[in-house]
Ligand code: AMP
């Protein structure tokens with residue numbers, strides 16, 4: 001199957017990004033044709049520091065490779081290195097109804113958060129995302145729950161284009177995995193884990209075991225459990241959800257029983273989780289250190305990825321221009 005997904009270079013990765021997206025990408029690349037993109041053009045729709053951007057892009061590439069994205073199996077590249085993304089993004093914006101863009105949840109959230117900078121790019125974010133996906137004849141788009149709406153809009157845009165100009169695009173499907181699709185914040189488990197709520201609310205992939213322990217110690221648990229003798233309700237506890245994502249099956253069922261019968265307290269339960277998360281992230285941290293000291297290798301991987309992506313994107317962009325009667329091609 002042809003797979004495409006993207007991720008913004010907007011700072012440290014957290015376990016929500018890992019479980020909701022990257023871990024699935026690593027599995028998918030084993031037996032699919034995968035294209036993964038560092039979407040720098042999406043990241044500039046909010047205020048950012050241009051001086052820090054190259055480092056952010058580089059570190060995200062390092063992190064993805066350290067998580068197990070393999071340049072032998074997948075194409076990994078930076079969005080702005082393949083100019084067809086902006087080209088098709090513009091074209092698609094001309095067939096996308098304004099009302100569809102205005103009803104996007106992410107646009108409503110972000111324009112609320114960045115009142116001083118509600119730019120047209122923030123509104124047209126989904127048409128650029130549609131261009132990313134449609135350029136590669138993508139069949140499936142692995143994303144977290146929060147991006148489902150954008151993939152649905154991509155389908156609507158692709159159908160409309162095909163109906164207007166003739167069969168051109170493959171209609172992509174969102175690929176959402178139930179486990180890890182929405183990892184909740186440590187400090188407010190009613191909200192999704194995100195960088196914007198501050199470092200105590202998330203566990204970063206680069207966090208050392210000591211930091212993981214500190215963050216988990218402060219994390220919100222079952223609010224009904226005040227004393228260690230109180231019986232717990234694992235199904236209502238964010239820490240238990242994290243156990244389900246990081247701990248071995250046997251341990252999960254033991255913790256479930258022990259918490260309900262007050263045999264284990266929150267402190268003990270968090271200690272086990274700290275150990276399991278640290279253990280899962282240890283190979284990532286080691287690989288990351290290796291890659292950080294060989295920047296040229298990483299840059300070569302991205303340059304080679306861009307070349308391969310460009311090959312595919314340019315033939316699709318020519319086809320689009322041709323069916324639309326644009327340029328000299330028609
Ligand atoms: P972002 O950092 O928001 O650009 O997200 C990158 C990827 O991680 C996207 O596929 C998101 O859907 C996914 N993601 C972000 N936050 C979470 C979360 N708390 N739980 C699960 N997936 C997430």
Ligand code: TRP
Nearest residue numbers: 004005006007008039129132141
């Ligand atoms: N909007 C996505 C996010 O914030 C990132 C993204 C950009 C993307 N283009 C994409 C994801 C294409 C999947 C496919 O997470």
